[in-house]
Amino acid sequence: MFPPIPNPSVSPEAAKPRFGEKDILRRSASEVTPPAERLTEVAKLIDVSKCIGCKACQSACLEWNNLHEEIGFNHGVYTNPMDLTPDTFTLMRFTEWVNPETDNLEWLIRKDGCMHCEDPGCLKACPSPGAIVQYSNGIVDFQHENCIGCGYCIKGCPFNIPRISKVDHTAYKCTLCSDRVAVGQGPACQKACPTQAIVFGTKQEMKDWADFRIKDLKSRGFENAGLYDPQGVGGTHVMYVLHHADQPSIYANLPDNPRISPIVDAWKGVTKYVGLAAMGFAAAAGLLHYVVAGPNRVTAEDEENAQKLTEGKGPPSAPPPASPSGPAGHEGRAT
Amino acid sequence: MTSVNLPPEVPEDIEPGDAVRPGRPVHVARYTLAARINHWITAISLVVLALSGMALFTPRLFFLTGLFGGGQWTRTLHPWIGVVLFCSFAILFVRFWRANLPARVDVTWLAHANDLLAGREEKMPEVGKYNAGQKGVFWAMSALIIVLIVSGIAMWDQYFYDLTTIPQKRVAILVHAMAAVVIICVWIIHVYAAIWVKGTIGAMTRGEVTGGWAWRHHRKWLRELVSRKPRAPAE
Numbered sequence: 226m227f228p229p230i231p232n233p234s235v236s237p238e239a240a241k242p243r244f245g246e247k248d249i250l251r252r253s254a255s256e257v258t259p260p261a262e263r264l265t266e267v268a269k270l271i272d273v274s275k276c277i278g279c280k281a282c283q284s285a286c287l288e289w290n291n292l293h294e295e296i297g298f299n300h301g302v303y304t305n306p307m308d309l310t311p312d313t314f315t316l317m318r319f320t321e322w323v324n325p326e327t328d329n330l331e332w333l334i335r336k337d338g339c340m341h342c343e344d345p346g347c348l349k350a351c352p353s354p355g356a357i358v359q360y361s362n363g364i365v366d367f368q369h370e371n372c373i374g375c376g377y378c379i380k381g382c383p384f385n386i387p388r389i390s391k392v393d394h395t396a397y398k399c400t401l402c403s404d405r406v407a408v409g410q411g412p413a414c415q416k417a418c419p420t421q422a423i424v425f426g427t428k429q430e431m432k433d434w435a436d437f438r439i440k441d442l443k444s445r446g447f448e449n450a451g452l453y454d455p456q457g458v459g460g461t462h463v464m465y466v467l468h469h470a471d472q473p474s475i476y477a478n479l480p481d482n483p484r485i486s487p488i489v490d491a492w493k494g495v496t497k498y499v500g501l502a503a504m505g506f507a508a509a510a511g512l513l514h515y516v517v518a519g520p521n522r523v524t525a526e527d528e529e530n531a532q533k534l535t536e537g538k539g540p541p542s543a544p545p546p547a548s549p550s551g552p553a554g555h556e557g558r559a560t
Numbered sequence: 561m562t563s564v565n566l567p568p569e570v571p572e573d574i575e576p577g578d579a580v581r582p583g584r585p586v587h588v589a590r591y592t593l594a595a596r597i598n599h600w601i602t603a604i605s606l607v608v609l610a611l612s613g614m615a616l617f618t619p620r621l622f623f624l625t626g627l628f629g630g631g632q633w634t635r636t637l638h639p640w641i642g643v644v645l646f647c648s649f650a651i652l653f654v655r656f657w658r659a660n661l662p663a664r665v666d667v668t669w670l671a672h673a674n675d676l677l678a679g680r681e682e683k684m685p686e687v688g689k690y691n692a693g694q695k696g697v698f699w700a701m702s703a704l705i706i707v708l709i710v711s712g713i714a715m716w717d718q719y720f721y722d723l724t725t726i727p728q729k730r731v732a733i734l735v736h737a738m739a740a741v742v743i744i745c746v747w748i749i750h751v752y753a754a755i756w757v758k759g760t761i762g763a764m765t766r767g768e769v770t771g772g773w774a775w776r777h778h779r780k781w782l783r784e785l786v787s788r789k790p791r792a793p794a795e
Contacts, residue, residue: 254619352616353631373631375616376717380730389717394632486727492734497618500741507745511752518679521757523772528585531771534786535582 227424227434230411242407244360251359253351264362268428269401269412271336272438272466273476274447275422278303278317278334285417286315289402311390314338314399315414318477335465335476336414336423339386339399341365343459346485347398349493350381356396363428363462364403369395381493383458383483401462431464438466457484571784573659573688580785586771588782590689590763598652599764605645610744612638617737639716646709653702659689660699665780666692686779697750704743711736 233239243264250259287294292312300307303319315338322331345365348357356371357378367378367387374394378387387396402412410416411425424434435452442450451470454460465479473479577592591599612634615624625634668685669692675683684691690698714724714732724732754760759773774782 254622352619352622354619354622371631373616373625373635374718375631375635376715376721377616377733379717380715380726380733385726389721394635394718486730488727488730488734492730492737496734496737496741500737501618503741504744504748507748511748511756514677514752515756518677518756520755521679521681523759523770523776525772527776528770528772531586531775531782532582532584534775534782535580535586535771 227421227426230409230416230425233408233410240408243409244362244407248361249358250361251345251348252355253348253357254354260361262361264360266363266428267401267406267426267462268363268431269341269415269423269425269463270431270435270466271463272422272424272435273333273335274438274442274450274466274468275420276317276334276336277420277422278319278332279419280317281417281419282336282414282423283313283315283317285413286399287312289405289413290314290400309337309386309388309398311388311392311397314397320475320477322475333476335479337386337477339365339401339463340384340455340458340483341399341401341462342383343461344485346381346383346458346489347378347387347396348381349485350377350489352377360403362406364401364406365462366400366403367396367398369393372396381485381489383480383485399463428460428462435464435466442466442468453479455480455483457482571688572661573663573690573781574784574788575655575659575689578689578781578785580771580782581768586774587768588771588774588785589768590774591767593767595652595655596764596767598648598655602645602648602652605641605648606743606747608641609638609645610740610747612641613740617740636718639712639718642709642712646705649701649705656698657702660695662692662695663688666695669693681776686783687777687781688784689778689781691778693749693753697746697753700746701743704739704746707739708736708743711739 248260248264249257250263251257286292292314294306294310294312297306299305304317306313306316309316315336318335318337320333320335322333323329324331341363342365343363345357345359348359348365351357352375353371353373355368356373357365357367359365372395374389374396376387376389376396378396379385379389387398389396402410402414405412412423415423415425424431426434432452432454439450439452447468449471450466450468453465453467453470453473465473465476467473467476469475472481474481575595577589577595579589581587581589611624612628614621615628615631615634616622616638622631625631628634628637665685665687669687672684673693675681711732713720715729715736717729754764757777759769763769771782774785
């Protein structure tokens, strides 16, 4: 058993937040100087093999975050609601999978929610300064007062996590209970889990605990058991122990190889610089041309010619003598 | 006699309201009041869209959201103004598309584009109501506005979230950004041309240009208007 996190002390000293503004590693649409010293990275480890699907974590999340999910419909499966919503930051996804090797039905239950990527796609895509921050302990948090509700985070996220509220038009997702972690507690879901399928600690502790669990699973015949800490996003601060780590996608489409989409990279990277350069170039070229060539003015002669033409006297060169296009200039009709 | 005097088919680049008003100087009506109002609604929409779009395009210009009452308002308004632009431009398109059809002279005109830029306009062929550059702006705007409205709807999550998948939204957002960059460049060319060619802006404010301006820049159009005039009463 993983040693549980002790209950909070009642001393005022323990109530002081252990991280905050000064520990911001990344801030959306802003340049920040990373803190000189990085906090110890934290992580939540979800051991899928120990999950009994009780949804205590889902309830605890609603309760701690004071969320009120709409009463929905039973679709004949245990997953409820059917997807993450602005009020459901975490969701038990149930998959019935037939193992082709054993022909056994396996009930795969994965607690879905924000993975708290080391390289967060949401933060990269966000256009609003300070709407998404990453603390040096690895927690990625949304700051609702800065959120403009554009939904760019949804496009940036490789895991399809953020949801925009129809009530206040800002984006919501799991905070990793940053408010609890700040005072030395574990996330609400971890606290509520009756089987220690969810444990919380430093990232190193979680990796060590995962190793222990994976060895145990392998000894029980799950030879592909392994840790899901995808390097495509620099690792995550929510990790899974999977009994079939060779095929994450069987767990309700957990991405096999998540990374920030190259399209998002192109949009937030090269397009921005080339785009601004192109617009700047167009404006500068115009200015330069004006300075060098000067304005194109109508001359008195032009006015005279127009007068002669309208008065029927015929200007000096009535039919264009040297017109290279010939007399049939205006043809070319498409109809 | 009648067969000779039959009015020829109206050249396709003459638009309703185009007319020569003899005098000193000659005035030529180029845009009707309706066309001008239509143009300026489109123009204002485009500028507002560019400002609000650039605010969300790069963090360095995020301060532009202040013009619209903050980020939330910018995010809310931008797509609606896009709808205004699309509708307004659609009407403009119906007005102007015929006169913007490609003509053979456009090729010659484009081949002499460097003469134009160097100020040797006398070497340019005579063109109708629109030269190849203006036609290029018109068709580029038309195509880009379609790309922008389609990609814009794909990323208008408030109403159309379920219409597209997330991978499709990513493509839409990239296409939207690139098309926006191009349309802003086209807009810069359009505005610069109006500033550089003196006497042009009056066409879209008062609706008319001087005869000299028409002679210098759109001589074929002026000839068509002049030659059309006496035939009108004969009908």
